[in-house]
Amino acid sequence: MTDAATLLDFDTLKGRIEAIFARAGLAPLHAAALARVIAAGERDGAKSHGLYRIEGCLRTLAAGKVSPDAVPELLDDGSAVIRVLAGGAFSPAAFELGAPLLAERARAQGLAALVINDCVHFSALWPEVEALAAEGLAALALCPSYATVAPAGGTRPLLGTNPFAFAWPRPGGTPYVFDFATSVAARGEIELHRRAGRPLPAGWAIDAQGAATTDPAEALAGAMLPFGGHKGSAISTMVELLAGAMIGDLTSRGALDALGTTTLAPRHGELILAFSPERFAADRPGDPFAAAETLFEAILGQGARLPSQRRFGARETSLRQGIALSAEETALLGRLEAEGA
C-alpha cells in the first residue's frame, strides 16, 4: 500500500459517501444504505464495489432512472415469502427493511424467502448473505442483471451476469461466503483488457456474429459467455426464472430493454432465501456447524482456499489500521465531494 494517501475509519468513509449521495438528492434512508455497502466494499478491498460505484449511482440518479426517495414497503402475509416493494429506489434500503423479518421467519419456519421488487441494483450480494449469516442463518441470494451474456450454444446477449451468492455461518468467525457472476468474467474485466490492449482468455466471449473472440472490443459488441459451459448457462437461466419471472419482475432481457443502456444501474428484482440450520438439523445426530467446520478444515488442509478469504484478509487489515485509499481514490472522493458542494 505504498500509494496509500489516506487511512480512514469505516464510519468516516461511510459518512463522506453518505454526504455525497445526500447532496445529490438521495433521501437520507437511501444515502445511508448506499454508503454502508460501498464503504463495506472499500473496507474489504472489493474495489469493483467500492468508491468506483459512486459515479454510476449518481449517473443513474441524474438520468432519472432511480427514485431518490421512494420509501420501501414491507408486505407480509404470514407465509414463508416476505416481499419488499422498493418503488424504483436502490435495493440496499429495501434489503435492510426486509432482512430482520426474513431472519425471524426463517427461524420460525425453517426457511423463508425475501423478494425485493422494483429495485435498482448495483451492489454485490455478499453484504446481504453475510448479514443473514451473522444471524446464524445460511443464505442464498440471486438476481438478474441485464442481457450481456449469451446462453451456451447461443449467439447473442440474453442472460445477465446474474450473480449467485451464498453464506454459511461460522460460529466465532467470518462466514463461508461466495458471490460470483455466472458469466466467465465480469464485464468490467473485459473493459480492463480493452484498455490495456490485452487479448481475452479463450472462452470468455463471442463477437456480434456469435463467433468465439479474444478481442475485448469485439466481445463488448458481442456477448460474454456463462462460466462452466452448459452447466453455468443452466444456473444463469435458473436465476432469470427464480429471481425474474417467478417473483413477477424483469428478466435481464427485460431490464436492458427498459433501460436501453448498460451504463446505468438496471431495475429488476432480487430473491434471497434464508435457512435455519438449527431447525433443519433439529433432532438429528451431530451439530451442523461442527460438521461444516470439519469440511472447511479438510478444504484448507489440502491447500485449497475458501472463497472470500482475500476479502476477509483485507477487512481485517482495514479494521486494524483503517481503510487505505490510494492517492487516486482520495482524489476521486474529494472531487465527488466538491462537485456536490
Add this chain to the structure above:
Amino acid sequence: MTDAATLLDFDTLKGRIEAIFARAGLAPLHAAALARVIAAGERDGAKSHGLYRIEGCLRTLAAGKVSPDAVPELLDDGSAVIRVLAGGAFSPAAFELGAPLLAERARAQGLAALVINDCVHFSALWPEVEALAAEGLAALALCPSYATVAPAGGTRPLLGTNPFAFAWPRPGGTPYVFDFATSVAARGEIELHRRAGRPLPAGWAIDAQGAATTDPAEALAGAMLPFGGHKGSAISTMVELLAGAMIGDLTSRGALDALGTTTLAPRHGELILAFSPERFAADRPGDPFAAAETLFEAILGQGARLPSQRRFGARETSLRQGIALSAEETALLGRLEAEGA
C-alpha cells in the same frame, strides 16, 4: 436403433424390474419405487440411470448396506420444512411419501423444503424435480454423494459429484429441467475412457499426487475436478453444507468413510426445495409462466438448446413406439430375472 431386440411399454418394463427387486428381497414399496425411476431412466434414454443401475442396487442390498424393508416415516411440524426418515432404505419411496405434502406446503407457504434423511441414493434427481413441476411448482434438489472430487486448488477427493437439479413448470409441455453433476464429468465417463484406452480431456481430473492428469487410471486413483473451476467448487461445497451438514446427515467424505467403497450406493440425505410461482408472483404485473416462455423462446431462437431436450425426445419416441432395449440390454434383463428366480 438397429440393435433393438425388444420394444417394451413402460408398465411392462417397470413390472419386470419390480419383480427382480422383489425376488431379491426388497419390500414391495421399495421394489415398485425403484422400478419406477429405473424404467423412467430407460424410457428417457438416460442409460446411466436405466437398467444399468439394477446390478448396483442388488449389490448394495447383498452387501447389507441398504434396508430392504424400512418404512419411510414422515415428520411434519407444520413449518416449511418437512422431513422423511428413510431408515436406511433407498430414497425413491421416501421422496414419494414426502412429495405430496411438500407440494401442498409450497402452495400454502410459497416455498417449502423436503429433507430426506438416512437414505441410500443411486437415482437421478430429475424424476423428483419433474414430479414437482407437474404440480405447477419450481423445484431444486441437491444431495452429496461420496468423496471423489477435489475442491478447486486442492489435491485429494473430498467433495462428491454432488448433483444439482432444477425444474420449472411449462404449462402444456415438458418442464425446463436440468440435472447435472457438479464435477466436470461423471465417474462413469472416466471409467469409459479407461476401458476404451482414450486419454481424458484436460481439466477433468488430478492424479493421486494432486497433479493434472489425462490418464483415466491415474484419475480414478486420484480425484475428479469440479466443473467451472472455483465457482463450481463453491457450488459443490454449498451442496455439502445444505444437503449434508445442515440437514443433519453425512457429507460426501462421511458417506465414503462409512461405506468404504465407491462400488455400492452411498447413504446420506437429500434436500428438495419447492417454490410456488403463483404465490411468488401474486399481485405482481404479468404472468410468471408467460415470462418464462419468452425466455425459453429467446434461448431456442438463437440456436441454443434447453437442457433435457434430448431426454424428452427419447421419451416421446418411447411413449410412441415403446422403450427400445438393445440385444445386450434384453440379455441383461433376462439374466437378472433368471438369477433371481
